[in-house]
Amino acid sequence: MLTFSETLIDKIAIHKVGDRNNEEGVLASEGELNVNGEIKEILGAYFLSSFKGGGFYQFYHAQELENNTVYSCVKIIFEDPEQLHEQSRILAKYLYETSNHPSIQGGDFYTVYFQDCMYNNEPVDAIGLFKSETRQTYLKVYPGANGYTVEAEQGIDIRKLDKGCLILNMEKEKGFIVSSVDKTSKAEEARSWMDDFLRVKQREDEYFQTENVIKMYKDFVVKELPNEYQLTKADQADMINKSKKFFKEADNFQLEDFTEKVLETPELIDSFNNFKKSYESENDIQISNEFDISESAVKKQSRVFKSVIKLDKNFHIYVHGNRDYIVKGFDQQTGLQFYQVYFNEEK
Secondary structure (H helix, E strand, C coil): CCCCCCCCEEEEEEEEECCCHCCEEECCCCCCCCCCCHHHHHHHHHHHCCCCCCCCCCECCCCCCCCCCCHHHHHHHHHHHHHHHHHHHHHHHHHHHHCCCCCCCCCEEEEEEEEEEECEEEEEEEEEEEEECCCCEEEEEEECCCCCEEEEEEECCCCCCCEEEEEEEEHHHCCCCEEEECCCCCHHHHHHHHHHHCEECCCHHHHHHHHHHHHHHHHHHHHHHHHHHHCCCCHHHHHHHHHHHHHHHHEEEEEHHHHHHHHHCCHHHHHHHHHHHHHHHHHHHCCCCCCEEEHHHHHHHHCCCCCEEEEECCEEEEEECCCEEEEEEEEEECCEEEEEEEECCCC
């Protein structure tokens, strides 16, 4: 969990990173940016408002972590914040060199040193790397003796951060703790920011474990079980609801406890354990048998982990509770399938 109520901006460097497709190059500044307290507050809100925690990453490299350019520059800045401007010039040039996708635009690149970010209620310094690409048109209205003058100017929309990452000065040997956002790009462009420039991979923490076990269970219920058993959509919805109840109520995930409470029967438990092995192999991940459950991961997955029965294009049935109150049948006269739904009170 990230919070920024006490966070202060200590240093800022800005450089212009041009459009590489048009060979615009990099226009580097000669020194740090000097701004007053009010502007720092505005910039702080602009930079940090998109970071809410969850889904953290870490720097990596196939050979040596020190070969990751962003990691090496950030490490130097944390060791000596006076090196921020010099390292920011290196980072700006590296960002330009790795911006190979034809849709990536030029923009302003910021390197910012923050003091007192809060991570899980622990104060920590952080370095932010941000890029603003989109420009908005603003009108300035000036009153005069004979009326008003209106001028149009181009500027940054401070309500929307385009690209950014926040690197926490924690777990240096593992590649730091990194949070990243990219609001402007399509999937392939976003991968350029994450894979080519930052070179990060997801941390295998409680958020990672919770998110992946929920995704795995959904695939098991929706894709795997219908091939083995005669499950109706109502049966699938019931199984999904049981898992949602488990993750909302439990603080800790234990595989044996989960399967006994949610799957219950030995046949389903064996099937799930076998599916877990194949799922891990196919997706090149390792899901632990025990971990603390991440509330933010549960909340995020609940938005897409819905128990819905879709009937042609006419009806959607949202199943929230007792499986016994919904019965599937077939009407001989019309040749159509149907669901009977029982209830006590209409609201």
